[in-house]
Amino acid sequence: MTAQDKPILQYPCGEAPAAGAASQIAPGVLWLRMPMPFALNHINLWALRDSNGWAVVDTGLQTSDTAAAWHKMFADGGALAQGGLTRVFATHMHPDHIGMVGWLTRKFDCRLWMTRLEYLMCRVLAADTGRAAPDDGVRFYRQAGWDDDAIELYRTRFGGFGKFVHALPDSFRRLRDGEFLNIGEHSWRVVTGNGHSPEHACFYCAELKLLISGDQLLPRISSNISVFPTEPDANPMADWLTSLDKLQQTIPDDVLVLPAHNEPFRGLHARLEYLRRSQHAALDRLRQALVQPKRAVDVFAHLFSRPIGSEPGLLGMATGESIAHLSYLLHCGEAETELRSDGCAWYRLR
Secondary structure (H helix, E strand, O other), X not given: OOOOOOOOOEOOOOOOOOOOXXXXXXXXXXXXXXXXXXXXXXXXXXXXXXXXXXXXXXXXXXXXXXHHHHHHHHOOOOOOOOOOEEEEEOOOOOHHHHOOHHHHHHHHOOEEEEEHHHHHHHHHHHOOOOOOOXXXXXXXXXHHOOOHHHHHHHHHHOOHHHHHOOOOOOOOEEEOXXXXXXXXXXXXXXXXXXXXXXXXXXXXXXXXXXXXXXXXXXXOOOOOOOOOOOXXXXXXXXXXXXXXXXXXXXXXXXXXXXXXXXXXXXXXXXXXXXXXXXHHHHHHHHHHXXXXXXXXXXXXXXXXXXOOOOOHHHHHHHHHHHHHHHHHHHHOXXXXXXXXXXXXXXXXXX
């Protein structure tokens, strides 16, 4: 199989449920879906039958549409009306996963279960709301090659993380890699990964042959792997590739994967292999491009199949991903960088 040959995955669960409804995936496991006002217009959530109610994995953005969907599920006759919530699990700290955590935990007086790095990083980013854009961030995007208009949009939009996140609970129950959780009648193993976020938690149930993968593994799109201004020297691509290997070594191929986006699927190991090969193919294209010095914004065409314009969200993700690829080559000793008088970082092969 080449990097260009996509594996044939199976999608056995049919149509996604409407917002405020649920579909049963396995005994005591429900598929929920929440709307999002972006190009990626949905997120999948999972409800697991617990002792006296339901445990949920991820919560959706803090928006009026998400709140309306949750209210519908808790109303008489709703999918989660019997018993309410016993606890809330979060795979990681991105707003579409944790946005309603604070509201749900307070409504049902239940605990948030989350890895430590994800909880703390979420608290840090939410605290940026109302602050002016930091000089470190401006410098980071200048070095990437952003022009004055893009920098001004960054200044204007800075602190937007907290817009979609209800205030987190002031305490949490820490999830640890490898621990087993008793949820209702079943045992789930925590499997952490890195690269997409600091300490992303997946949940594996051997008895039900299910893997809740969050954003660590998606069937139709690849996870965003980015470097951010808060840690400009990070190497998340290496972390993510290592995490792909870990999933393949830890989780058997016969599971049904429950991802945060797109549909539940079978074909775990084929998808992991495809993602691994695709990333290495992208790195090979980057190596060819860096025969001549380039900035981060100059390598978009070598890494992405669609044009990257000036839309701030897409430009930010493309820049972070490009720097992640470049940083991988830097950390491997294959490339070097030079900060020139124009304030931009220029990369080339050694």
